[in-house]
Amino acid sequence: MANASEVAEKAERDDIRSRWLLSAPALLIVFLAAVGPLLIVVVYSFLTPGNYGDVKWQFSIDAWVNVLLERDVFDDTLSLAGAHLLIFWRSVSLSALTTILTLIFGFPTAYFIATRPEGRREIWLFLITIPFWTNLLIRTFAVEEVLRNDGIINSTLQLLGITDHPVQLLYTNFAVLLGMVYVFLPLMVLPLYASMEKIDFRLVEAAYDLYATRFQVLRRIIIPLVKPGVVAGSILVFIPSLGAYVTPRVLGGGTNLMIGNLIELQFGQGRNWPLGAALSISLMAIVMVALLVYVRNTTRLDGDHG
Amino acid sequence: MLRATQPAIEARGVTRLFAGTGQNAIRALDNVSVSISENEFFTLLGPSGCGKTTLLRLIAGFDFPTAGEILLHGQDIAQLPPYKRPVNTVFQSYALFPHMTVAENIGFGLKMLGKPKAFIDARVDAMLRLVHMEALRNRRTSQISGGQQQRVALARALAPQPKVLLLDEPLSALDYKLRKEMQIELKRLQHETGITFIFVTHDQEEALTMSDRIAVMSAGRIRQVGTPGDIYGRPAERFVANFIGETNFLTAAITVTGDCKVRATLQSGATIDATVAEGFQPNGSATIVVRPEHARLISGAGDLSGTVDNIVYFGTDTNIHVHLDGGEAFTVRQQNARSASCGFQRGDRVGISIGNNVAQVLRD
Numbered sequence: 001m002a003n004a005s006e007v008a009e010k011a012e013r014d015d016i017r018s019r020w021l022l023s024a025p026a027l028l029i030v031f032l033a034a035v036g037p038l039l040i041v042v043v044y045s046f047l048t049p050g051n052y053g054d055v056k057w058q059f060s061i062d063a064w065v066n067v068l069l070e071r072d073v074f075d076d077t078l079s080l081a082g083a084h085l086l087i088f089w090r091s092v093s094l095s096a097l098t099t100i101l102t103l104i105f106g107f108p109t110a111y112f113i114a115t116r117p118e119g120r121r122e123i124w125l126f127l128i129t130i131p132f133w134t135n136l137l138i139r140t141f142a143v144e145e146v147l148r149n150d151g152i153i154n155s156t157l158q159l160l161g162i163t164d165h166p167v168q169l170l171y172t173n174f175a176v177l178l179g180m181v182y183v184f185l186p187l188m189v190l191p192l193y194a195s196m197e198k199i200d201f202r203l204v205e206a207a208y209d210l211y212a213t214r215f216q217v218l219r220r221i222i223i224p225l226v227k228p229g230v231v232a233g234s235i236l237v238f239i240p241s242l243g244a245y246v247t248p249r250v251l252g253g254g255t256n257l258m259i260g261n262l263i264e265l266q267f268g269q270g271r272n273w274p275l276g277a278a279l280s281i282s283l284m285a286i287v288m289v290a291l292l293v294y295v296r297n298t299t300r301l302d303g304d305h306g
Numbered sequence: 307m308l309r310a311t312q313p314a315i316e317a318r319g320v321t322r323l324f325a326g327t328g329q330n331a332i333r334a335l336d337n338v339s340v341s342i343s344e345n346e347f348f349t350l351l352g353p354s355g356c357g358k359t360t361l362l363r364l365i366a367g368f369d370f371p372t373a374g375e376i377l378l379h380g381q382d383i384a385q386l387p388p389y390k391r392p393v394n395t396v397f398q399s400y401a402l403f404p405h406m407t408v409a410e411n412i413g414f415g416l417k418m419l420g421k422p423k424a425f426i427d428a429r430v431d432a433m434l435r436l437v438h439m440e441a442l443r444n445r446r447t448s449q450i451s452g453g454q455q456q457r458v459a460l461a462r463a464l465a466p467q468p469k470v471l472l473l474d475e476p477l478s479a480l481d482y483k484l485r486k487e488m489q490i491e492l493k494r495l496q497h498e499t500g501i502t503f504i505f506v507t508h509d510q511e512e513a514l515t516m517s518d519r520i521a522v523m524s525a526g527r528i529r530q531v532g533t534p535g536d537i538y539g540r541p542a543e544r545f546v547a548n549f550i551g552e553t554n555f556l557t558a559a560i561t562v563t564g565d566c567k568v569r570a571t572l573q574s575g576a577t578i579d580a581t582v583a584e585g586f587q588p589n590g591s592a593t594i595v596v597r598p599e600h601a602r603l604i605s606g607a608g609d610l611s612g613t614v615d616n617i618v619y620f621g622t623d624t625n626i627h628v629h630l631d632g633g634e635a636f637t638v639r640q641q642n643a644r645s646a647s648c649g650f651q652r653g654d655r656v657g658i659s660i661g662n663n664v665a666q667v668l669r670d
Binding site: 200202203205206207208209210211212213216220221224225 | 366367368387388389393394395397399401402403404405414415418419462463466
């Protein structure tokens, strides 16, 4: 007869096995859909571009060199790739601005919803999610319609006589920024609301009682307590902003590219798949570094709650 | 009791209406006037929903009266925001800031007032000593016990040296023993700081032990204001007599026999002498009250007579429920002697002796 410890061991082994079995489908999908393609991208980034797209199975680090440097056509010397750096800079700065602006606009919105009486909040949350019902492309084209030279803004300005020729709004960094703020705002509002809703508003009363003015209550009580939501919202907005493709393509025209567009270019007209692959991995690296720096900074300042 | 020339806090005709369903607005406070002296431990006592917390919130500035004035040392503060009132609150839930240490919580008010850091540090140290919490200076408020949180909440509210300290049922979350300790602690703090305390509670025992004066509230009104002795010994109306302590209510026919003195004739025909509050003229029938511990059970004939119905023993005392000959129920409380028995048994014929100045006529 098996003794008790053997029975327990067997039960544990069965338990572990059934856990693996149960999570196997998910693990398989993650592997096939994420890890596999990622490996392919890594491998491609070390190959030579083919003549009509595709790759030649010939090892080369040219793609990685070309991410940051460019070879002079005449004397073969390397210099910094100004165009790429500009696009990297534009991506990072526009994404950072998008994050800051969605935070500025999203914070009061989330506060408003969180302070509504219970039962009304759901209605406001529902309204916040309505834009998700429409395809991103369509929403972006809607913004384009508004910003066009003969769009609502310009025709109104001209009607009022403020300007006699259309102001160039479309195909500018401003247009890209506006589009991204519009698209990503709900992603900021929702996590902000989630942490604001948890605030005990008696703390706000206590702070008022202890001579804190409205501004001080915001700075000393509400913002520190909402910090987990700020961190989550910023991550949710910053990362997809960095990889944004549709918005800069439609609203930035061909001139205000972001990393996503640059990558697409290499796989399309550029016919340089290895460079596209190297750029993709660079983008991931930027995201990871930015994330690490951000999370480390916010948790250090924040102490242990949250 | 020492009375300052000007009250620390005075409410004049304060009414607070809350929007209700239909046309009936809820009258949380109905024309409340009360005056609280400097350095007084004043308690607002009443069941939940009586308006005591609403009155406290009006004084703190979290809410504003629909009508009436709230004066702090003679100045109307009813419309000032909370951060402009030299009044601090100890909240029922403590409401300590979870993202700050004990010391940061205590120093918060002074920091908001723009005091220099050295001053704040010194004051925080003094407050920590006052509430015996020196060792927990740098703890997070989530890492300390309920009783300790209570002390931090007190220290935080006292640190800015308010003119008046408001306490909203601060002891209700503590267990019995800790509550008893904190009651004494609060009395000590009030004595040492010399600050006017306004204390809200629904616990009559707590109110009687701690207060200089008590205002008994019900349905948005103040029913009686007085010292614990006044409130307990000379309740003005049925609500007060009923809410505080145990009481025997007897309906009787009243004949005035002298200044503030009447003779009350019960259903059974028995008569007892009772006192009346000054300026109150009862006529015909009225309710008289006798506290159970003010009556004495005897085996012979007394002022009243009846049969023992039930005997309830609880440690220090025994309650003996008597069925009076007139049909009323009457409870006598007697202190237990060393021998366990109270000397009576169910079914015994007993007399009840009621001394002078014990029975009182209520203003219903």
